[in-house]
Amino acid sequence: MLTSDKLMVQLVVDQCEAHGISKIVFSPGSRNSPFAISFDENPFFETYVIHDERSAAFFALGLSQELKKPVALCCTSGTAALNYYPAVAEAFYRSIPLLVITADRPVSWINQGDGQTIVQRDVYKNHIRYEVNLTDGTNSETDIWYAKRETATGLAILTGKWKGPVHFNIGLNEPLYNATEKGLNFSRRLNQNQVVGQLSGEFCGRVIPILEQSKIMVLCGQLPENKLLKQALEEFSNHSNVLVLVENTSNIQSEKFIHCIDRVLNGITEETNFYPDLLITLGGAVVSKKIKSFLRRAKPKNHWKIGFDFPFMDTYQCLSDSIELTENQFFETINKLDFKRSQLNYFGKWKKIDLIARDAIDTVIHLLPSFTDIHVFYHLFDCLPESSILHIGNSSVVRYTQLFDPIRSILYESNRGTSGIDGSTSTAIGAAIANPSKTHYFVTGDISALYDSNAFWIANFPKNLKIIVINNFGGGIFRIIPGPATSKQRATYFEAKHQQTVAPIAAAFGIKSETINNLNAFIEKLPAFLNPENEIQLLEVFTDAQQNAENLDQFFNNIRN
Numbered sequence: 001m002l003t004s005d006k007l008m009v010q011l012v013v014d015q016c017e018a019h020g021i022s023k024i025v026f027s028p029g030s031r032n033s034p035f036a037i038s039f040d041e042n043p044f045f046e047t048y049v050i051h052d053e054r055s056a057a058f059f060a061l062g063l064s065q066e067l068k069k070p071v072a073l074c075c076t077s078g079t080a081a082l083n084y085y086p087a088v089a090e091a092f093y094r095s096i097p098l099l100v101i102t103a104d105r106p107v108s109w110i111n112q113g114d115g116q117t118i119v120q121r122d123v124y125k126n127h128i129r130y131e132v133n134l135t136d137g138t139n140s141e142t143d144i145w146y147a148k149r150e151t152a153t154g155l156a157i158l159t160g161k162w163k164g165p166v167h168f169n170i171g172l173n174e175p176l177y178n179a180t181e182k183g184l185n186f187s188r189r190l191n192q193n194q195v196v197g198q199l200s201g202e203f204c205g206r207v208i209p210i211l212e213q214s215k216i217m218v219l220c221g222q223l224p225e226n227k228l229l230k231q232a233l234e235e236f237s238n239h240s241n242v243l244v245l246v247e248n249t250s251n252i253q254s255e256k257f258i259h260c261i262d263r264v265l266n267g268i269t270e271e272t273n274f275y276p277d278l279l280i281t282l283g284g285a286v287v288s289k290k291i292k293s294f295l296r297r298a299k300p301k302n303h304w305k306i307g308f309d310f311p312f313m314d315t316y317q318c319l320s321d322s323i324e325l326t327e328n329q330f331f332e333t334i335n336k337l338d339f340k341r342s343q344l345n346y347f348g349k350w351k352k353i354d355l356i357a358r359d360a361i362d363t364v365i366h367l368l369p370s371f372t373d374i375h376v377f378y379h380l381f382d383c384l385p386e387s388s389i390l391h392i393g394n395s396s397v398v399r400y401t402q403l404f405d406p407i408r409s410i411l412y413e414s415n416r417g418t419s420g421i422d423g424s425t426s427t428a429i430g431a432a433i434a435n436p437s438k439t440h441y442f443v444t445g446d447i448s449a450l451y452d453s454n455a456f457w458i459a460n461f462p463k464n465l466k467i468i469v470i471n472n473f474g475g476g477i478f479r480i481i482p483g484p485a486t487s488k489q490r491a492t493y494f495e496a497k498h499q500q501t502v503a504p505i506a507a508a509f510g511i512k513s514e515t516i517n518n519l520n521a522f523i524e525k526l527p528a529f530l531n532p533e534n535e536i537q538l539l540e541v542f543t544d545a546q547q548n549a550e551n552l553d554q555f556f557n558n559i560r561n
């Protein structure tokens, strides 16, 4: 087998293979060409070639999100590495294991007037779990020991308890394109033998009275599907003093939980009666801004944060205990504790309001005039095919999707780590390619779709992905959130109104598209579009930007008791 003659490149590639990283998203360049040679020649690796590094990195994130495995990215030196940054930050806040390999000049040539050169050391400093800097050169025994040890450390962290992006920056001298027969293997693993955690006897003893006497709110953020966790949470919520709040991106749904947080909070009048005494949180980002404000006002006496990532993040300003266990371990242990059933019907109080709102929706929606964003989501949730995956764009899209009860068999994904609008299409494409056995749907706003339109350029556009673009000719969110909605600068600076349509751009890349501009046509065409057999892959719907905010207001006002 051939490989690059650069020893440090061979070493990094051997380490990827030894650690089971088989998917490589490669962006063309000269400095990283030794990696192209070594990854391409080795049949263990599957490579994807994507020019736009911003899009490539989000695509890799989508692959990793779907496969639940680390994925590597490889780019050339200079601004190429900077274009990875949005997805690196997203991966950091979502604990997604991206291995970022950047080719560089050797350190002696940084800032010496060479082309395509920037300072790449520490480039992702604030958003990376580990960084390794290597230079191909002398390759002494000590250099190789150092490189093996450092890369092994980085790779152990990449997939450790607190996962996240890791950066390997490799300085390479010219000539770059020489290949040689593969000889030695340079892999080395550092095995992390993680102790299985358990709650201490002291903790269990201390918390029994709290569990018996408190109004307990369990708030779930973004999570991958986890059937055992669902069971454990259902068992825990058999206690009537336990309320479980989830979002669609939590990917755990049950009649015993409440799924639409903003919708239920909208129906609460005497807020203080609903404050919890104990808050238990798990998972990543929570979409609902309203629940964050609610809890910051409530200041529960105790807040237990479960999980390994960001253990001391104090989102609700009341963190009392950081519990570094898996969510499953925690709830399975708590369920085994012998604590008495409480008479507090905390769950029932919330559920009553939730049901009133839910029952009102059908009537309320049919009274809303024109064709607005909320109509799109109402009808979409009515006919999304079972067992598919819904990728949700940021901005108002992710907020609208929280208003309707999730369909149980569907998984919900979104770039909620940093809520950027810059890579959602590329992420959805990566996920669809990673999991071709499922149909993937992606809903996005027009600005987000235009921002990441280079995603349409990704080769072999997956046939199992269908995209709905809601075009309200600007950032519709700025009409519905307080502040910008009434600002004199709204139209130009926030909403940034425009006349652009997305379908022709997608069509230019060979993606079959259709457009719709009225409600009846949408209702009629939606089921056919969603059918996986249908060749149309992008549906652009034009909604009434003027009416959007008013319809959303009416919705919230009328679903109240």
Ligand SMILES: Cc1ncc(C[n+]2csc(CCOP(=O)(O)OP(=O)(O)O)c2C)c(N)n1
Binding pocket: 394, 395, 396, 397, 419, 420, 421, 422, 444, 445, 446, 447, 448, 449, 472, 474, 475, 476, 477, 478
């Ligand atoms: C990379 C990035 N730049 C800017 C923003 C700020 N921002 C949030 S929403 C938004 C407008 C999005 O508009 P669109 O995609 O059309 O969705 P809509 O608001 O209509 O739902 C902007 C610019 C962001 N979240 N991410």
